[in-house]
Each structure stands twice: as C-alpha cells, then as structure tokens.
Amino acid sequence: MTSRPTTLGALRASGYAERSVKQEVAANAAARLAQGLPVIEGLVGFDETVLPALETALLAGHDFILLGERGQAKSRILRALTSLLDDLVPVVAGSEVNDHPYHPFSPQGRAAVAEYGDDTPIAWLAPEQRFAEKLATPDIAVADLIGDVDPIKVAEGRHLGDEETIHFGLVPRHNRGIVAINELPDLAERIQVALLNVMEERDVQVRGYSLRLPLDLLVVATANPEDYTNRGRIITPLKDRFGAEVRTHYPLRLAEEVAVMWQEARLPQVTPQESPRNGQPASAGSAAAVLPITVPEFMVEVLATFTRSLRTAAEVNQRSGVSVRFSTGNLETLAASAVRRALRNGDRRAVARPCDLAQVLSAGMGKVEFETFEEGREAEILERLLRRSLLAVFRRHTGRVDLSGLVARFDGGLTVETGDLVSGDELLGQIDEMPGLARLLSALDVEEESPDLAAAALEFALEGLHLSRKLDRDDVGPAAFRYRQR
Numbered sequence: 001m002t003s004r005p006t007t008l009g010a011l012r013a014s015g016y017a018e019r020s021v022k023q024e025v026a027a028n029a030a031a032r033l034a035q036g037l038p039v040i041e042g043l044v045g046f047d048e049t050v051l052p053a054l055e056t057a058l059l060a061g062h063d064f065i066l067l068g069e070r071g072q073a074k075s076r077i078l079r080a081l082t083s084l085l086d087d088l089v090p091v092v093a094g095s096e097v098n099d100h101p102y103h104p105f106s107p108q109g110r111a112a113v114a115e116y117g118d119d120t121p122i123a124w125l126a127p128e129q130r131f132a133e134k135l136a137t138p139d140i141a142v143a144d145l146i147g148d149v150d151p152i153k154v155a156e157g158r159h160l161g162d163e164e165t166i167h168f169g170l171v172p173r174h175n176r177g178i179v180a181i182n183e184l185p186d187l188a189e190r191i192q193v194a195l196l197n198v199m200e201e202r203d204v205q206v207r208g209y210s211l212r213l214p215l216d217l218l219v220v221a222t223a224n225p226e227d228y229t230n231r232g233r234i235i236t237p238l239k240d241r242f243g244a245e246v247r248t249h250y251p252l253r254l255a256e257e258v259a260v261m262w263q264e265a266r267l268p269q270v271t272p273q274e275s276p277r278n279g280q281p282a283s284a285g286s287a288a289a290v291l292p293i294t295v296p297e298f299m300v301e302v303l304a305t306f307t308r309s310l311r312t313a314a315e316v317n318q319r320s321g322v323s324v325r326f327s328t329g330n331l332e333t334l335a336a337s338a339v340r341r342a343l344r345n346g347d348r349r350a351v352a353r354p355c356d357l358a359q360v361l362s363a364g365m366g367k368v369e370f371e372t373f374e375e376g377r378e379a380e381i382l383e384r385l386l387r388r389s390l391l392a393v394f395r396r397h398t399g400r401v402d403l404s405g406l407v408a409r410f411d412g413g414l415t416v417e418t419g420d421l422v423s424g425d426e427l428l429g430q431i432d433e434m435p436g437l438a439r440l441l442s443a444l445d446v447e448e449e450s451p452d453l454a455a456a457a458l459e460f461a462l463e464g465l466h467l468s469r470k471l472d473r474d475d476v477g478p479a480a481f482r483y484r485q486r
Contacts, residue, residue, distance in 0.1 A: 007120060008119070009117075010122075025178075029059060038051075039051065040081075044256050063199060066223075067224070067248065074182075091176070092122070097168055105212070125176075131178045132177065135183060145169045149166065176216045179218070179220070186227075192238045195219075254301065265331045268335060293349075293352075296444065299356075302354075303389075307327040309385045316369070322368060351452040351456050353424075358420060360386070361382055364382070394460065394463070394468070419480030419481065441454065470486060
C-alpha cells in the first residue's frame with residue numbers, strides 16, 4: 001500500500017488481509033529462511049543447536065519457552081522476536097486492547113464500529129508497540145497481567161457487573177503482539193492459572209466477573225531448567241500450553257566465547273583533555289581524540305578460558321551457572337584497568353597486560369556463586385583458576401617458542417618489576433633486548449610490532465614462565481610484581 005488507510009472502509013477497500021500474530025511471525029521467519037538470512041540476529045554458537053528448535057517452533061506457530069541458565073541469550077532472543085513482526089498493523093483508534101478493525105471485542109472497540117461503521121478511525125502500530133516483557137516475581141497480581149475493576153470507573157456511576165469497569169492489564173493491552181515472561185516459575189500458582197486461561201481458553205475472571213477475551217498473542221517465556229522441571233514450581237497444565245521447549249546453552253567452543261565477548265563488551269570511551277607527559281590541553285571548540293584501547297587476543301583468550309574453567313569447577317555452584325555477562329564484564333574491566341594506567345602515565349594508547357588481571361579478580365568476586373562448603377575460599381579459588389587459565393593459554397601459544405634466552409637473562413641476575421601503573425616503556429626499559437621477541441609476538445598472533453604490545457607480550461611471557469616454575473615472582477605491592485631468577 002502506497003498510503004495507509006485511516007478508516008475501516010478504506011482498510012477493507014485496500015484488500016488488507018487478516019492474519020494472526022503467529023501466522024505473521026511464521027511467514028516472516030519463513031521469508032528470512034528462504035533468503036538464507038538468520039531468523040534472529042546476533043546469536044553466536046547456536047546455529048546447530050538452539051536455532052533449529054527455535055525456527056521450528058516459530059514456523060509451527062507455537063507458544064514456546066526458553067530453558068537455560070543465566071546469561072545464555074534468552075532475553076536477547078525474546079526481544080529480537082519483534083523483528084519478525086510486520087512493520088505496521090491496523091487497530092481501532094483509541095482501543096485499549098488493540099482491537100482488530102474487522103472484529104473488535106472490547107466495549108470501546110465495538111462501540112466505535114457500531115457508531116461510525118466504515119468511518120471508524122484506524123491507527124497503526126509499530127513492532128515495538130506490540131511487545132511486552134515482564135519479569136515474573138512472587139508479588140505480581142492478576143491485576144498486573146490481566147486486569148482488575150477500576151474504582152474510578154465505578155465511582156463514575158457504572159455497575160460492578162459492567163465490563164466497562166475493567167482496567168486491562170499488561171497481557172490484554174498487548175493483544176495482537178508478543179508477551180514475554182522472564183523467569184516463569186517465579187509466578188504464583190494463581191497467576192499461572194490466570195495465564196493458563198489467557199493462552200488457551202481465552203477467558204478470564206476478574207473479581208467474580210467472567211470476561212471473554214479472544215486475544216491474539218504469541219506467548220513466550222524463559223525459565224531455569226531446574227526450576228521448570230521441579231514439580232511444584234510451575235503447574236502442569238501451563239507446561240502443556242507451551243507448544244515447544246527450546247534449550248539454550250553457554251558457548252561450546254573457546255572461539256565462540258571470545259566472539260560473544262567482543263560482540264557484547266562496551267569498552268571505555270575516554271577523551272583526555274590533557275596528558276601530563278606528551279599532550280597539551282585541548283583548545284576550546286576542538287574535537288578531543290578518544291584514547292585508543294587495545295586488548296590483545298591472548299588476553300581475551302585468558303578471560304574466556306577462565307570463564308570456561310569456572311563452569312566445570314567443582315567448587316562453583318553449577319546450578320547457578322557462570323554467565324556470559326561474567327566474561328563480558330571481565331573484558332570491560334581489563335580494558336578499563338589499561339585505560340587507568342594510560343591516563344596516569346600520560347600514554348597515547350591503552351594496552352591491556354596480565355597485571356590488569358588483578359582488577360578482574362577484584363571486580364568479579366561477587367559474580368560467581370560457590371558451593372557452601374567453599375565459604376571463605378572464594379578469592380583463593382578464583383585466583384588459582386585464573387592462573388591455571390593463563391598458563392593454559394601460554395602453553396597453547398608458546399609451546400614451540402624457545403624462551404631459554406629470556407630465562408638465561410634472569411639466571412644472570414636480571415630482575416623486572418611491573419604492575420598495573422607501570423608504563424610499557426618503563427617495563428621494556430628494564431630489559432635492554434629481549435631474546436626471541438619477534439618469535440613470541442608471532443606465536444601470540446601479534447602482528448603490530450609496537451612498544452606497547454611488546455610490553456604486553458613480555459609481561460605475558462614472564463607470567464607464563466613463572467607459572468611454569470622457571471621464574472620466581474614476588475608481590476611488591478597491590479597489582480605490582482617482581483620477576484627474578486628461580
């Protein structure tokens with residue numbers, strides 16, 4: 001249609017075809033699949049596992065539930081479903097429940113069509129207006145989701161039995177759209193019963209008044225598998241109303257974990273106006289340059305390996321899980337620590353190094369749930385697993401790199417001090433020439449031979465050699481270390 005109809009008569013004359021929300025979503029999903037496009041954008045590592053089940057559920061027109069631990073992209077999937085809705089759909093103008101102009105069911109919608117006929121005003125809704133997301137909590141009432149008697153309308157003179165006294169809740173107000181409920185098992189049983197009626201019987205009871213609501217909805221939900229399958233947390237008839245269960249998971253491969261981290265992380269954006277060493281205050285009206293930030297891939301691998309080790313550690317409560325947000329937050333913290341060092345030293349660039357991992361441990365302490373018998377040992381466990389992760393990445397990359405020349409320098413009495421406030425130039429200045437630096441950079445996939453990246457590679461090698469029991473390390477301060485002969 002070149003122009004959108006504004007009345008019911010014009011809508012009929014345009015040949016607008018009616019279809020349900022589920023038909024609409026299925027048709028748009030089918031069109032994407034036929035074009036070779038992903039049904040949901042931005043998902044990493046789900047192509048062979050989650051997406052087939054999700055695509056099948058959408059094509060079948062099923063209400064579905066996503067089962068998975070925290071941080072497995074469940075909310076991302078729910079919110080991305082709006083991309084499968086039509087650009088605009090018509091409703092009776094002023095309707096509280098988005099009445100379809102062809103067959104309104106609310107008192108206001110029926111009255112408007114009865115009074116104006118083909119001149120009934122039509123409004124158009126965008127996809128974001130047709131999506132509602134609700135976090136299930138035990139204090140949610142039927143009035144929140146379904147509706148309740150409006151005392152103001154009663155005070156105006158209407159009878160309690162009059163359906164016009166009903167104030168509709170979240171679900172009816174998003175009729176002809178998608179309603180998403182996060183953590184479904186946390187809903188009280190009486191609320192689950194009300195939702196059960198909405199999904200199947202299409203009627204509700206509000207304070208003894210039975211109201212028929214032929215709602216057109218796609219209902220989707222999320223839940224933790226343990227809560228969902230635990231008898232008593234969710235009523236069995238409600239489970240039966242969901243046509244499909246889609247299981248999510250954490251990234252299965254290290255490369256997928258890294259890809260998700262880069263996709264989701266928001267690195268700091270700072271524009272220093274003055275640098276104490278090599279800059280001058282920015283002149284008025286001039287555009288301040290954003291401080292460049294580099295996080296070497298080997299450091300990102302350390303963070304990803306750390307997260308994956310936590311997901312298999314016996315000391316960690318695996319029922320709670322270790323979210324991808326943990327990995328993403330660690331990457332942001334690592335970059336922020338490098339930025340802090342660059343700002344304090346007046347560097348023109350921030351490059352993350354192993355010394356920044358101390359801030360990662362500090363910031364991530366409360367994000368992991370441990371088993372009760374490990375109480376008091378949380379910091380020790382995290383540090384041990386992080387060191388083990390760094391050592392694994394070090395061995396994976398440098399297994400064929402000869403670092404004996406560097407070790408020999410320490411055997412000759414060399415000591416190197418580093419820390420989260422030691423600049424790259426200062427670190428490199430403590431060692432006149434590093435034997436095998438080019439081979440180390442190549443092994444770590446560092447293509448740019450800059451002093452900052454060389455300092456990061458050197459510190460990574462020193463820490464790896466220490467964890468390999470070839471060098472000793474002394475703590476000389478918070479996040480400050482001295483490497484020496486073993």
